Amino acid sequence: MIDITIVIVNYKSWNALSECLEALSAIESTRFSFETIVVDNCSNDGKFDTFKTQFPTIRFIENNGNNGFANGCNTGAKAANGAYLLFLNPDTVAGEEAIYELWQTAKNNTDFGIVTCTQVDAYDKKYKEIRFFPSLKTLFGPFRALNRAFSKETVQGNFSEDKNIVFPDWATGAVIFMSKSWYQKINGWNEKYWLYFEDVDICKRVINHHGKVALIRNTSILHKHGGASRINIKTKALTKTEVLISQHVYFQEHSQGLERFVIQFLLLITLLLEKTILAILGCLFFFIPKLKVNIFIFRNLILYYISALSNGTWTSPRATLYTK
Known part of the structure; x- marks a missing residue:
């Protein structure tokens, strides 16, 4: 050794x-x-x-x-x-x-x-x-x-x-x-x-x-x-979405009971509200890359929440491929 x-x-x-x-x-x-x-x-x-x-x-x-x-x-x-x-x-x-x-x-x-x-x-x-x-x-x-x-x-x-x-x-x-x-x-x-x-x-x-x-x-x-996390707009949106997803994963792993429910609920509501507003701005100013990326983040986040609901887990869909 x-x-x-x-x-x-x-x-x-x-x-x-x-x-x-x-x-x-x-x-x-x-x-x-x-x-x-x-x-x-x-x-x-x-x-x-x-x-x-x-x-x-x-x-x-x-x-x-x-x-x-x-x-x-x-x-x-x-x-x-x-x-x-x-x-x-x-x-x-x-x-x-x-x-x-x-x-x-x-x-x-x-x-x-x-x-x-x-x-x-x-x-x-x-x-x-x-x-x-x-x-x-x-x-x-x-x-x-x-x-x-x-x-x-x-x-x-x-x-x-x-x-x-x-x-x-x-x-x-x-x-x-x-x-x-x-x-x-x-x-x-x-x-x-x-x-x-x-x-x-x-x-x-x-x-x-x-x-x-x-x-x-x-x-x-x-x-x-x-x-590599900043190669292009879609890659940037993917990595930024994973930051949001990983917050949900962390609190699922390290909180419990009522506290877990409250945190997950507040996190979901605030993220949806914030990313909806930014996605609208991204649509209006699509010619500005820093704003356009929010359209992809919003789409990724919606797909994640649909996956979390249907699969019953907060774990990132990308990670579940390797943790089953």
Whole structure:
């Protein structure tokens, strides 16, 4: 068994992936051993074999479809030989020092179910570190404003700049480091999510198992953000719809009873109202791409609610193909 397996899920993000793999291939560490596995979610664009030839030291797995991020992560983890798993986005660039610090932090703190680090963009600007689990008090604008007002001092104390390690509720799936034992304890990634919120879900399950989600600030990883989810209007509409769908999935998984009913009902009503108005604007100003995309989002959302009603599940129809 080696120390670390790096798992990268790719879907048509070859340009970003090339830079990511070049950085990993350049690492010649004497401090830890690692392997890299790329799971391609059936990009089917002729580039898979090219990359296998270009990066011979990296293992490539071709998935049997665009099965979603969670499925891709689990596929890579099943093939992993490492005692620890680092799930990376293809649009990240990680160096030896960052990987080493993530590994040491996880090794020295076995209650840290997930470790992540500071992420910066191409301009060295930090991404958001303060993240809270979705709930009724954070779901809608007025509720969020009240919650921020009442918790401001606590949040400032918990995330003060002098702390090297802070503990957000959840960490973005672009950089998730965990031991294989923690991965197995929580049964890996939840494949009921096709795209988005699977990172919130996995962190929630770590917390439910009395673990912690830790973010270390003494190192950073470049995250360029974007890629295959923004190829064209229809693809953009699809991914934006999946954000909405995954909210329903999350609350079905992590709420119950009356609370679940109230949240799902309010979410459905507000989304339908908002997307109906935006779709009308999209029809009136169809020549503006940013507005036109709302027509497709509205259509996708209606089809989803019809599917949820007929199948009796909030799970994304795209995900149900792989979770039955």
